[in-house]
Amino acid sequence: AQSVTQLDSHVSVSEGTPVLLRCNYSSSYSPSLFWYVQHPNKGLQLLLKYTSAATLVKGINGFEAEFKKSETSFHLTKPSAHMSDAAEYFCVVSDQAGGYNKLIFGAGTRLAVHP
Amino acid sequence: KAGVTQTPRYLIKTRGQQVTLSCSPISGHRSVSWYQQTPGQGLQFLFEYFSETQRNKGNFPGRFSGRQFSNSRSEMNVSTLELGDSALYLCASSLAGQDYNEQFFGPGTRLTVL
Numbered sequence: 385a386q387s388v389t390q391l392d393s394h395v396s397v398s399e400g401t402p403v404l405l406r407c408n409y410s411s412s413y414s415p416s417l418f419w420y421v422q423h424p425n426k427g428l429q430l431l432l433k434y435t436s437a438a439t440l441v442k443g444i445n446g447f448e449a450e451f452k453k454s455e456t457s458f459h460l461t462k463p464s465a466h467m468s469d470a471a472e473y474f475c476v477v478s479d480q481a482g483g484y485n486k487l488i489f490g491a492g493t494r495l496a497v498h499p
Numbered sequence: 500k501a502g503v504t505q506t507p508r509y510l511i512k513t514r515g516q517q518v519t520l521s522c523s524p525i526s527g528h529r530s531v532s533w534y535q536q537t538p539g540q541g542l543q544f545l546f547e548y549f550s551e552t553q554r555n556k557g558n559f560p561g562r563f564s565g566r567q568f569s570n571s572r573s574e575m576n577v578s579t580l581e582l583g584d585s586a587l588y589l590c591a592s593s594l595a596g597q598d599y600n601e602q603f604f605g606p607g608t609r610l611t612v613l
Binding site: 420425426427428429430433474479486487488489490491492 | 542
């Protein structure tokens, strides 16, 4: 069975400092991995996706993630946090055994950005 | 191009009632998935429809059902509502049936069961 574990439920950073949100995955297949962001009272927005083309994936708003098979990790990073980055972030794996388009979400990491 | 729309945005029902939620996918998208988001259980997959057929189903009781119409619009129905059904219900659409296609999410319908 496929699953993702987000290692931190809350992360707090100062504006202008780096962001690191950690995610480990478990998959019997070569996984498709995603990071989504959810701002308060808004839907989910895709930040980036890994589909085996390149291990370093660049996304929107300066975010990127690196797929490390040996560590089964897919951590999300950003060099410099902005106030607007405060939101909840979800690491997601696509369940290929279950068929197409079944996404399995991690529990989420709430990112707080302080001035 | 318009995004995924969900109606209504907010809904208040009482226990025992039933409810129908609607989702209109992005034009041209044929796959529609539904997810339930609660503080305790997080985001959980309900089901997915593609070309009017349910292709996947999550671990939810039979009170949760859905359908898709020929124009790809989808509805989900919850019968005999329970307090635990209070949640944000999210709909997502994608172009085709392959798992790497990006899923575009709507703003959700917030259901409160009293």
